[in-house]
Amino acid sequence: DQQVKQNSPSLSVQEGRISILNCDYTNSMFDYFLWYKKYPAEGPTFLISISSIKDKNEDGRFTVFLNKSAKHLSLHIVPSQPGDSAVYFCAASEGSSSNTGKLIFGQGTTLQVKP
Amino acid sequence: DTGVSQNPRHKITKRGQNVTFRCDPISEHNRLYWYRQTLGQGPEFLTYFQNEAQLEKSRLLSDRFSAERPKGSFSTLEIQRTEQGDSAMYLCASSLLGALNTIYFGEGSWLTVV
Numbered sequence: 580d581q582q583v584k585q586n587s588p589s590l591s592v593q594e595g596r597i598s599i600l601n602c603d604y605t606n607s608m609f610d611y612f613l614w615y616k617k618y619p620a621e622g623p624t625f626l627i628s629i630s631s632i633k634d635k636n637e638d639g640r641f642t643v644f645l646n647k648s649a650k651h652l653s654l655h656i657v658p659s660q661p662g663d664s665a666v667y668f669c670a671a672s673e674g675s676s677s678n679t680g681k682l683i684f685g686q687g688t689t690l691q692v693k694p
Numbered sequence: 695d696t697g698v699s700q701n702p703r704h705k706i707t708k709r710g711q712n713v714t715f716r717c718d719p720i721s722e723h724n725r726l727y728w729y730r731q732t733l734g735q736g737p738e739f740l741t742y743f744q745n746e747a748q749l750e751k752s753r754l755l756s757d758r759f760s761a762e763r764p765k766g767s768f769s770t771l772e773i774q775r776t777e778q779g780d781s782a783m784y785l786c787a788s789s790l791l792g793a794l795n796t797i798y799f800g801e802g803s804w805l806t807v808v
Contacts, residue, residue: 583736611794622698622785622799623737668736672794679750680725680789680797684736 582606583671585685593693598656600688602669605650609671613682614643614654617666626667627654659692666690696720698800700786706806707776714772715803719788726769727797728761729785730754737785737799743769744791776807 584603592598600614610631615623629636629643629652636643642655656663669685699718707713719726724745729737740759741751745766755761758776763769773780783804789797 585736588734613794615799620801622787622801624799625795625797628795670736680727680742680787680794681739681750682737682794682797684738686734686736 580605581686582609583669583683583685585667585669585688587688588686589689589691591691591693592659594661595658598654598659598663598690598692600654600656600667600669600690602652602654602685603650604652604671606671606673606683607650608673609683611672612643612645612652613670613672614641615668615670615684616663617668617687623668656690659690661692661694664690664692698786698788698798700784700800700803702803703801704804704806706808709778709807710775712772712774713776713805714770715784715786715805717769717771717786717788717800719768719786720798721767722790723788723796723798724766724791725789725797726763727787727789728769728771729787729799731783731785731802732781740771773805776805778807781805781807 613628614626617623645652666687670682727742728740731737743763758774761771783802785802787799
């Protein structure tokens with residue numbers, strides 16, 4: 580039972596353009612969402628997060644949008660840079676476990692930004 | 695380097711052998727987590743500690759797996775009688791109490807069971 584799904588295994592964009600990574604979830608109890616970036620041979624690094632009480636959170640070139648009715652969130656990267664090439668994971672935390680740090684991850688989307 | 699440290703980074707073992715991984719968290723972090731990641735999948739939660747107390751274990755953590763954090767500092771994850779299905783990356787993470795956006799992951803320990 581995959582509660583967090585990233586249906587696009589890969590995405591390729593041109594440098595300077597927008598990258599949009601998508602994530603869907605099924606558990607309506609999820610109330611906190613995070614995006615992680617992972618380079619090969621490294622652990623995931625935190626990128627940006629959003630609480631379910633918001634529908635948008637922005638941090639520099641990165642913006643996360645949350646659509647609770649559709650159980651969908653997306654990460655926008657503008658402008659995309661070659662250094663953004665990595666695997667991006669969407670993760671969610673349920674209300675009851677938001678205080679435990681237990682995260683449910685999607686399968687990941689590999690982003691390639693071409694110069 | 696004051697990040698989360700894991701060792702060994704790579705381990706190849708024969709089926710049936712025992713292996714142990716060590717994690718040194720960020721020093722002021724009282725939460726410590728173990729996750730497992732297989733190829734093409736995202737990390738899956740295994741267990742977590744608050745200080746030395748193990749507060750939750752996933753059903754993925756069979757009886758062959760045991761994790762400890764004896765003094766609330768470093769942690770070990772032992773896998774007994776390894777099976778080929780145990781081949782994965784084992785990720786350790788740490789955080790401050792209840793702060794989800796301060797969960798920092800280590801570089802992981804790759805296990806290959808042959």
